[in-house]
Structures are given as structure tokens and as C-alpha cells.
Amino acid sequence: MIPPLYLLSKSLRVRGMRVKKGIVFFLLFFGLQSQARISALFHPYDDTFQAIAAELLQARQSIDIAMYNMDIDPKNPVVAALASPEVQSRMQAGTLQVRLLLEGYGSEKKRAYFEGLGVDVRFVEGKTLHHKFAVIDIEGSSPRVISGSANWSLFSRDNYSENILFFDEEPEMAKSFYDQFEFLWKISTEFGKGGSKDLKGPKQAPDDPGVAVFFNSKNFKVDGGHLVDDTSAEGFTLTRELVGAIDAAQASIQVASTRIRLRPVYDALLRAAARGVKVQMVVNMDEYETPSRRDGKKVKSCTEEFDKLCSIGINYSSLLAQKERQGTPNLELRVKFYSLQLKDYLEKQMHSKYVLVDGKRLFTGSFNWSYSSEYLHIENLVAIDGAEYPEVIDSYERDFARLFGLGRDEYPKVLRFFEENFSKDQKVHCRFEPMSLSFGEIDGLINAEQGRSVKDLCEEAS
Secondary structure, rough: OOHHHHHHHHHHHHHOOOOOOOOHHHHHHHHHHHHEEEEEEEOOOOOOHHHHHHHHHHOOOOEEEOOOEEEOOOOOOHHEEEEEEEHHHHHHOOEOOOOOOEEEOOHHHHHHHHHHHHEEEEEEOEEEEOOOOEEEEEOOOOOEEEOOOEOHHHHHHHHOOEEEEEEOOHHHHHHHHHHHHHHHHHEEEEOOOOOOOOOOOOOOOOOOOOEEEEEEHHEEEEEEEEEEEEEEEEOOOOHHHHHHHHOOOOOOOEEEOOOOOOOOOOOOHHHHHHHOOOEEEEEOHOOOHHHHOOOOOOOOOOOOOOOOOHHHOOOOHHHHHHHHOOOOOOEEEEEEEOOOOOOOOOOEOOOOOEEOOOOOOEEEOOOOHHHHHHHOOOOEEEEOOOOOOHHHHHHHHHHHHHOOOOOHHHHHHHHHHHHHHOOOOOOOEEEEEEEEHHHHHHHHHHHHHOOOOHHHHHHHHH
């Protein structure tokens, strides 16, 4: 469904957004939506927030958002859409209801801001809400879902590597995400006045074998209105889905993940490489460890790989890099790297969390590959079959190729720059455009310091 052009033009003009580019993008995006029921967009390359804003502006009955973090900057197109006269008039008339489960940084201020817009805000206690999804018009004839790895903040949009999925005419996904929202909503704590009405989501939805979504809420139970671990459950709900997908791989595995901190996933990746599967990985900068920290590290002995002690506080990216350097065939790990000051790891994060298996199956969502994500957070993992949605798989393959080759042509120039300046005791800015580098290549950059401290050689970025 294409939003009315006059509505988009008016909204963009009122909020001071990029009108001409935005209109063309919306027309192209929603035109494609009529052909494909699932579309993917990627930070920082696509107009992701304009697309989300357009979906919100179309809402006629309900918007339900579960979000780890969302800023309140009026320059954010998502915020501008919720504050727009179009949405506000429907909310005030009682024809549109907006509910928000918000974790958030500076949560009190942000929750109060959205309450001031007429949004009913709640928060979950016991576990950290890490979802980033919205369900729109669940009671309508064409409910829609937005999901992905990205928080709805401008910093995320402009700096992080992210992916966002848009589901249209996918009632099964809409029902699954809505059921998760309702479960959390009913056990959540009211922030403000409340007063939203219960919605009647579909009792059943046609099965689509091409898509599925999994929630780690199966790891928990409700106790006194709080989520607590369910020790009677099998556990590691989302980890098991990843392991099953990796174990089924026959030719290739492509991983774009903030981190790899799960022993079962580590073991599965090694099994895949051992049977001849080509494994390629890109992780975030904080997964890199200097030689002094990683040399001599050994894999912890585990009687059972799903023992939680084998997935707590262990950097398996470092161990995978060690395996790679020891000559393990079919294994290649790179780090999205952008500063000699390792404390800068949050600035331009590799924040996607997905794996492509054989160029045929995709698993993506909010789930970081760690024990804390599985048991301290509330997460989701979406599975998409490429036989049903080849265009979605194609878009992720292009994104991974872009990530895996990111900035690599610039590496010799950057290395030479630091070597020449540091040899002269010349202080420089130590941040640079992101590059996907091996541990060995990063070692080369670090060695450019020639034994001196980064603190002495690097100027703080302005």
C-alpha cells in the first residue's frame, strides 16, 4: 500500500526532512512492498527511519512498539511521525492507539516524553527488554511488522551496521510478534496514566513455511509479575536455533554479529569448518584482543556444551581467530575496526546479528550471541527461507559482502600513516573509517605504536 503522496509531502515538509529524496524513496520502497512481502534495509546506507515513519503514518488503528532504546530528538523521523498532526489527530479522536514497551537510556525522561504524546508507556521488570519491533494495525485486514537489530535512535542510524525487516501481508509473523507484545504488556509496569484498551489480535493465522520467529521468553516464567529463569525449561532457546542452522550448513556460513560468546555456537562453527563448510565472520571491535591477552588462551573444558559456565565471560571470537591463524581451513574472521583506542568500540558498532546459511536461510533479530542475551535479556530471532523469499536473501548477501570487504583497500595507507607519524612522535587522531580486518592485520596497526602507549600518541577525537 502506497501512502498518499500529499500526506507524505505534508509530513516531511512540516518536520523539515529531505522532501524530494524522501518522496522518491517512499514510492520506490512501498512500490517494492507490493511485489515482496518482506523487505530489508540496512544502516547506515538506507533511509531506514523514513521507511519506519511512513509505516507509522499509515497506521489507522494501532501501533504497538517494543523497543530497547529510542531517542526523543524531533529530528528523528520516527519521533516526528508519532508527534505529527496526522498521528496526533487520530490518537486524540480515539481511532488510533499507540502502546510502547520501552527499556531506554534515560528511561524516565523518555517515557515521560512519549506519555506526553498520548502514548501508553510501560516497562518490564525482572529482565532487560532488548526487542526492537513494532506491530501495526493488528486488528486490520493487513497487519504489518517492523523488526531488526536496530534501536530507533539517530546514533544507531548514522553509525552502526544494522538490519531492519519490514513484513507486509504476513499474518503469521504479525500474530507471533503481537502475541509476544501482549504477553509482555500484561506483566509490565504502568509508567503513566494508562488507559489503553485491550486489542483482539487474530486467534489463528495462515502458516507461512518461509518464515518463523523465536522468542527466548521460553527460558523464563512469571513470578510475582516479574520474569525469572525457568529452571525446568530446556533452556538456550535461541542458541539452539542457531546451532541447528549451523549444523545443517553444507557449503557456506556468513556471520555478521556483534559478538560470539556462546560455546555451543563456537563448537558448531568449528564442526562446520571441519566438514568443509566455508565460514566467514565479521564481529565488533571489542571482540579483538591484543596478543598479550589472547596468547596461550585455551578452550575451557566442558562436559556439556550447554553448561552456562562455558558461555559466561569467554570471547570465542578470539579463540576462532587463534584457530584461523593456526591454519584451520575454511575459517576466516574479521573485525569491524575503526580506532587504535580500543575503548572506542561503541562508536561505530557492528550491531547486526545475523547468519546466512548456504545462501538459502537467514537468521536475524535482536539476539546478541551471548549468555547474557539469552538469559538476562528478552530477545527474538527471525528465520527466513530463501526458497520463498530469494530477494531478502540476496539483500543480506550484498550487505555481508559489503561488511566483509569494508575499507580493506585503505588498510596499507592507514598502516603507513600511523607508522610514519608515530616514528616521529607525532600525535594524531587515531580514529579512521571502519575497515574489516583480521586479528593479524589489527596487530600490525597496534605494533605501529612501537611499544609506546596509545594514550601518549593519540589525540582525542573532537
